[in-house]
Amino acid sequence: MMPLPATDPETLLAAIVLVFFFAAVVWWLFATGMRVTPRASLCLATANLLLAGALGTHALRGLAPDLLSYWGSDVLGLLGFGLLCVAVPWISDETPRMAWPALLVGAAALALLLMPYEGDLHRHSMVVYASMSALCLSSACNAYRLLRQRVRRALSATLAAPLFIVTGLLLVRLLEAWLAPGVTPDIRASSSFNIAWLWSTLALNLVLNATMAFFVLMRLILRIQRLTRRDPLTDALNRRALAEAMDHEHARLQRGAPYALVMVDMDRFKQLNDSHGHAAGDAALQALVQALKPCVRAVDRLGRLGGEEFCALLPDTGLAGALLVAERMRVNLEACGFSWDGKTCPLTASFGVAEASLADASAEQVLMRADRALYQAKAQGRNVVQASGA
């Protein structure tokens, strides 16, 4: 086995405290300067500071007042892990359950206060490490659950692993206190067990903060992806994202997979804007998307081309199927019962449908045919579905 580098526990403790401080500064900058998940970042900055304080005051045992270096140090550590529990859901914009971490930290602090800090401290250590491992395990499970909503099981487990490993390390410390009751557990001891534990704590401290930073980064990437692909008013795909999906379907068409487009244009939208105002127009566009969404399958794509013009991309669908979808949309929109300022405003739209054919050089040509059909639908008096000729 490779021998661990010979280091005294004080140096290692100082290094861990420094890393906690550095991480606290970085999280604070995230929270205040860059406004990145500010609540979670501020929470993590405070958690790192509290853990630095816990280790720093622990190292002062015998030099600083007992209430600070014993009880105070333990409570700071517990509060640090309590905040970690709160920060993980906040990274995902989920409301954290504050009650049980607060209750656990409060109960442990009270129990420690009632036990005199004299002689053998193994019972104190058991309370401290049992509470810390429960809080850390809860953070780890939460992180895994939240990651699982976005990425595959194996990746979620890998990303949440540092939190599970820290839980394991705390449990090792708990076992030490439980199995060797005669020995006073002390993180300043020069035993090889303690040195190994401190080295792993230093490494995991770095990994843990890097993992949290990665969670925040992942959140940001997902948010940016959403902003670049969605129309902010209606949450339908924007023109660029729809064009990408259409090009993809057109490539599949060459391999025999049909697709169709349904172009949708709200009727007399200018009139609604002029008589009820722009805000009413915006609300009507949102109502239109809400009325159209239930008419399409999960694999279909609904996008906004601009203004009051939308398009549904229907993969593996021929002209007959697309006409059925368009008619369902027309009926659903007419029945949606949009109202503004207490007054009901009838909403209708005209629909142009085109099926892609191998003669179409690109998806843009299919869209042009759907647009011509839409023009005919308008000419027929609106609130009509019109198919394009090939």
Ligand SMILES: Nc1nc2c(ncn2[C@@H]2O[C@H](COP(=O)(O)OP(=O)(O)OP(=O)(O)O)[C@@H](O)[C@H]2O)c(=O)[nH]1
């Ligand atoms: N409220 C709102 N209005 C918009 C938005 N984008 C475009 N418009 C307005 O939509 C209106 C479109 O008017 P037209 O192209 O004449 O269409 P229309 O009144 O529906 O006429 P037809 O299509 O022939 O029935 C214009 O008044 C635009 O200013 C938007 O995001 N919000």
